[in-house]
Amino acid sequence: MPVVLGILAEATTWLATCGTDQWQVPLESRRSRVEQDAAAHTLFLVADRGIDVATITVDEFADADFWEQADDPASALYVHRMAVRRSAAGRGIGSAMLDWAGRRACLRGRTLLRLDAWRTNHGLHVYYKNLGFEHVRDVEPPADRPRGSGMLFQRDAGYHNPLGPQIVQRWPVRRARSSRSR
Numbered sequence: 001m002p003v004v005l006g007i008l009a010e011a012t013t014w015l016a017t018c019g020t021d022q023w024q025v026p027l028e029s030r031r032s033r034v035e036q037d038a039a040a041h042t043l044f045l046v047a048d049r050g051i052d053v054a055t056i057t058v059d060e061f062a063d064a065d066f067w068e069q070a071d072d073p074a075s076a077l078y079v080h081r082m083a084v085r086r087s088a089a090g091r092g093i094g095s096a097m098l099d100w101a102g103r104r105a106c107l108r109g110r111t112l113l114r115l116d117a118w119r120t121n122h123g124l125h126v127y128y129k130n131l132g133f134e135h136v137r138d139v140e141p142p143a144d145r146p147r148g149s150g151m152l153f154q155r156d157a158g159y160h161n162p163l164g165p166q167i168v169q170r171w172p173v174r175r176a177r178s179s180r181s182r
């Protein structure tokens with residue numbers, strides 16, 4: 001948890017320097033979502049030679065503020081809270097995480113990988129479009145439930161960028177059960 005929250009905090013600080021209001025809310029307000037992700041085993045850390053450099057959540061949660069029944073929510077997996085440490089940025093780790101998330105979607109019989117991006121952050125929209133995502137639509141939830149996010153993107157789950165790093169998945173090592181607990 002501290003590592004993930006640290007990476008998200010660093011991303012929030014960097015975003016402020018980019019002149020966007022994306023994620024500019026107290027980190028505490030994201031803590032419970034991150035805790036839920038961890039408990040659900042949908043939260044992942046990416047390590048480069050033993051150093052944690054990035055985080056991503058990939059799950060089946062199609063935010064009902066954004067995705068409608070007509071979108072066939074069960075056809076996709078959804079990316080949330082993706083961030084790369086600035087010391088590791090610019091090397092394609094974000095792209096590698098999205099490819100890995102797509103493979104995970106394929107393994108679960110999903111045809112699409114989806115995400116909702118901050119509506120006013122044009123630089124972020126360009127980033128996703130350059131990685132093969134298509135803009136689905138822009139959704140602004142009602143004023144009594146304001147959300148900065150809502151620019152919806154999706155791409156084929158099988159999309160693969162052959163350039164840049166690749167992610168190798170390692171499952172958490174579980175302690176062997178002792179003979180007494182059998």
Ligand SMILES: CC(C)(COP(=O)(O)OP(=O)(O)OC[C@H]1O[C@@H](n2cnc3c(N)ncnc32)[C@H](O)[C@@H]1OP(=O)(O)O)[C@@H](O)C(=O)NCCC(=O)NCCS
Nearest residue numbers: 011082083084089090091092093094095117121123124127
């Ligand atoms: C998105 C992210 C994970 C990609 O990491 P990466 O693969 O290392 O790629 P980079 O950080 O080098 O970004 C690639 C380009 O997109 C731009 N970009 C990425 N995220 C951006 C954002 N949120 N707002 C504006 N521009 C962004 C970068 O400035 C960079 O532009 P450049 O090539 O002109 O320098 C990383 O930029 C990040 O942690 N961003 C902040 C958190 C975030 O926006 N997450 C996505 C939420 S939907």
